Amino acid sequence: MEKKILLNEKDMPTQWYNIVADMPNKPLPPLHPGTKQPIGGEDLAPLFPMDLIQQEVSAERYIDIPEEVQEAYRIWRPTPLIRATELEKALKTDCKIYYKYEGTSPSGSHKPNTAIPQAYYNKKAGVKRIITETGAGQWGTALSFACSHFGIDCEVYMVRISFNQKPYRKILMNTFGAKVYASPSTNTQAGRSALEANPDTPGSLGLAISEAIEIAAGDEDTKYSLGSVLNHVLLHQTIIGQEAKKQLEYTGDYPDVIIAPLGGGSNFAGLSFPFIKDKIEGKSVRCVAVEPASCPKLTKGKFMYDFGDTQGYTPLLPMFTLGHTFTPAAIHAGGLRYHGASVLCSQLLKDGLIEANAIQQLECFEAGVLFAKAEGIVPAPEANHGIAQVIREVNRAREEGVQKNILFNLCGHGFVDMAAYQDYFDGKLVNHSFTDEELTVALKDIEVLQPQ
Amino acid sequence: MEKKILLNEKDMPTQWYNIVADMPNKPLPPLHPGTKQPIGGEDLAPLFPMDLIQQEVSAERYIDIPEEVQEAYRIWRPTPLIRATELEKALKTDCKIYYKYEGTSPSGSHKPNTAIPQAYYNKKAGVKRIITETGAGQWGTALSFACSHFGIDCEVYMVRISFNQKPYRKILMNTFGAKVYASPSTNTQAGRSALEANPDTPGSLGLAISEAIEIAAGDEDTKYSLGSVLNHVLLHQTIIGQEAKKQLEYTGDYPDVIIAPLGGGSNFAGLSFPFIKDKIEGKSVRCVAVEPASCPKLTKGKFMYDFGDTQGYTPLLPMFTLGHTFTPAAIHAGGLRYHGASVLCSQLLKDGLIEANAIQQLECFEAGVLFAKAEGIVPAPEANHGIAQVIREVNRAREEGVQKNILFNLCGHGFVDMAAYQDYFDGKLVNHSFTDEELTVALKDIEVLQPQ
Known part of the structure; x- marks a missing residue:
């Protein structure tokens, strides 16, 4: 048996899978924050092109991937499915562990999908x-x-503290031809106000969103783009799980457990949704979303209507949330520090079709180092959350005396995140839990947002 | 046609190719610096295990790859051969450009081979x-x-200036379990002497070699290891070219030109040697080694006996060299800043079986950025030298009105080298050429080393 299960380009899926078609309970509609009435596609038109808006509200089961997109995907896709033989040896387990590796992409993660x-x-x-x-x-x-590939200008507002702490990421964006601004910037009203209030502010994702939206909304030739949370973003990521399914067919194994980290939800959705289709049709498979204990929206948040951004510019979305003003503890898995979960993942959790688990960062880094030594890939800090859950599943299987097939998404490599590992080795990282009381504060703030 | 030509693990070559068996003129023997007599394998025994010494002096055409090594190779091998379709479009050429991509390995380069x-x-x-x-x-x-994979302790003496400037590399080594010391260190006599003479010394590769050899020679359970130059190192890298040959067979194309950067020679040898075998047998194929203009041993050095290290601890090796005391200009492709070329590559150049070309670093970075935007992989600064030569070959083909098949080795990615790209974008990088007079100084020093 080969360690790496490869797919030919001609066998790459040609459609994305839209789970909305199969969900027993359809997602609730986004609401206008003023009227509390469902918003229509036209409300999104200043920010997104119509094709993406149509995908955002579509109930079609499969949506064709345009030929030009398939061609661009082939720059790095299909990605390998890898049997974690060396990790299995290190864990002394008879469980079969497979991982889909998305780190071979241009940015080193699943995001280009x-x-x-x-x-x-x-x-x-x-x-x-x-x-x-x-x-x-x-x-x-x-x-x-x-954007470089399709010949469009790209401008990125990067949270100032990351801009200063992660220079390699900025240089990568410059290499691909994008302009990168530290946010808050003087380019927008939102940025100038923030700088006036506090010239030394480290910035925040919420503020950077405000800056980007302000510019996009004010210029006809300019649109806005989001990397997670929205339905069309999760849709595009389903190429991951569809490939993995085909690859697993070659092995004859079907997963008992599917694991992926969850920040906004696109990584988790990408791998799991095509398998959740099977589950809805009666197949036995557990899908576990892993979140950091320092941002426990799935395990300790509430299913409520809330804004997608910190400033409250977006429509109200029905989701598991800690409240849009909640500030997650400062951990190194920046991609998982988001207050809410996508509408689709939230509905699936509410309906018991997926599970969630929260893990502390020290356990995650320990898992990541073990994985790196065994499999030769240093994972991104986000990806370590999935690996930590894999190890928990292996231990549980051992206790229960059963053999399991485990599939997880290694969503990216950590070459540009090595500073996080240094902090871990230096003992600078700590675990962090919020008290129940701390978790109610931001939730209380959004009670007034709920429709009657 | 697929963009990525993949090889199954079961089709991975099971033998390394030893070009010594086919060279029309065998390499001259290494000499003892005192007696100027050929040294024997036993002289190397304090530093290397006998199996490697036997490979170092072997004349067998093929050497079996042990099963345990094949299994470890399968962690990331076979590596993909990729048709550079997007680069071809960017260059508007009808040449077919293929690259073997070695950046998928645990360290992100060909070195683990x-x-x-x-x-x-x-x-x-x-x-x-x-x-x-x-x-x-x-x-x-x-x-x-x-070393982590096989359960051996590993200690790395890292040139102090790199230790300070490239913290991510150090953390990567720590993640894989190695101890890393800034060189010069206080662990060795060589290090202590250097620090006494100049507490602020930036260190040098030559000095780091001295430290490593001093420890290895003084401890029975400890050996030394070198990452390029030696025959057995080049031998191991031939897995690259053998895989590429099999992969090209699927395409029906045979390369007219093969290109790789040359520092010590292992990257270039790895890709080209299996094709040079064809050339020796009468096939028409050009093999071009690319060096930085700031360290032009192949194009402006002399074929002489010289030390492999700066301090003069190694046997004398017959090679194209600038002299072991030559200091290359400070460029960002650290892997190419070596005063000599491996014995095997040097003999092949002397015999006209390979060509050499020197390129300035600004042209190389320009080529690297073009490649990154097109193919979605940011190359290591060393790899940019190969890409710059590819572009020259494409331009030459256009001028001559011919179509060519070009194959090059993308020996590694640049995720951990982004600071070099920032310097390039900031205009901090300069070209550098040595005058003929500057190039004679270190060569004069080694005239006394030549056997009579």
Whole structure:
């Protein structure tokens, strides 16, 4: 048996899978924050091209991947499915562990799976420039490459503290031709106000979103782009799980457990949704979303209507949330520090179709170092959450005396995140839990937002 | 046609190719610097295990890859051969450009191809600890992973200026379990002397080699390991070219030109040697080694006996050299800043079986940025030299009105080298050429070393 199960390009899926078609309870509609009435696609038109808006509200089970997008995907896709033989040896387990490796992409993570189609549909709509925000930089890198590929200008508002702490990410974006601004910037009213209030502010993802939206909304040739949370973003990521399914067919194994970290939800959705389809049809498979204990929206948040951004510019979304003003503890997995979970993942959790688990960062880094030594890939800090859960599942299987097939998404490598590992080795990282009381504060704030 | 030509693990070559068997003029023997007589294998026994010494002096055409090494190779091998479709479009050329991509390895370069067998043979010989030096850190990272895999301790002496400037590389080595010391250190006599003479010395590769050799020679359970130059190192890298040959067979194309950067020679040898075998047998194929203009040993050096290290601890090797006391200009492709070329590559150049070309670093970075935008992989600064030569070949083909098949080795990615790109974007990089007079100084010094 080969360690790496490879797929030929001609066998790459040609459609994305839209789980909305199969969900027993359809997602509740987004609401206008003023009227509390469902919003329509036209409300999103200033920010997104119509093709993406149609995907956002679509109930079609499969949506064709345009030929130009398939061609761009082939720059790095299909990605390998790898049997974690060396990790299995290190854990002395008879469980079979497989991982889908998304780190071979231009940005080193799963993000280009949606950056490419988003850039494509914008290009098709005549858009000249795309603005986005980025926290740790993974999303900004992916969109920079995608815009370069389709010949669109790209500008990225990068949270100032990351801009200063993660210079390699900024340089990567520059290499792909994007302009990168530290946020808050003097380019926008939102940025100037923030700088006036506090010239030394480290910035925040919420503020960077405000800056990006402000520019996109004010310029006809410019649109906005988001790297997670939205339905169309999760849709694009389903290429991951569909490939993994085909690859697993070659092995004859079907997973008992599927694991992926969850920040906004696109990584988890990408791997799991095509398998949740099977589960809805009666197949036995557990899907576990892993979140950091320092941002426990799935395990300790509430299912409520809330804003997608910190400033309250977006429609109200029905989701598991800690409240849009909640500030997660400062951990190194920046991609998982988001207050809410996507509408689709939230509904699935509410309906018991997926599980959730929260893990502390020290356990995650310990798992990541073990994985790196065994499999030769240093994982991104986000990905370590999935690996920690894999090890828990292996231990549980041992206790229960059963053999399991485990599949997880290694969503990215950590070459640009080595400073996090240094902090771990230096003993500078700590675990962090919020008290129940601390977790109610931001939730109380959003009670007034709920429709009657 | 697929963009990525993949090889199944079961089709991975099971033997290394030893070009010595086919060379029309065999390489001259290494000499003892005192007696100027050929040295024997036993002279190397304090530093290397016997299996590696036998490979160093072997004339067998093919040498079996041990099963344990094959299994470890399968962690990341076979590596993809990729048709550079997007680069071809960017260059508007009808030339077919293929690249073998070695960046998917644990260290992100071709270096583990030899680190794995070196660690294996040391383990087999009962060695408990391997010491090495590293400049920019690629080799140290590869050996750290290999030693971790086979359960041997690994200690790396990293040139102090790199230790300070490239913290990510050090952390990578730590993640794979190695101890990393800034060189000069207080662990060795050589290090202590250097620090006494100049407490602020930036260190040098030559000095780091001295430290590593001093420790290895003084401890029975400890051996030394080198990442390039030596025959057995080049031998191990031939897995690259053998895989590429099989992969090209699927396409029906045979290369007209083969291109790779040359520092010590292992990257170039790895890709080209299996094709030079064809050339010796009468096939028409050009093999071009690319060096930085700031260290032009192949194009402006002399074929002479010289030391392999700066301090003069090694045997005398017959090679194209600038003299072991030559100091290359400070450029960002640290892996190419070596005063000499491996014995095997030097003999092949002398015999006209390979060509050499020197390129300035600004042209190389320009080529690298073009490649990154097109193909979605940011190349290591060393790899940019190959890409610059590819572009020259494409332009030449256009001028001559011919179509060519071009194959080059993308020996590693640049995720850990982004600071170099920032310097390039900031205009801080300059071209550098030595005058003929400057190039004679260090060569004059070694005239006394030549055998009569």
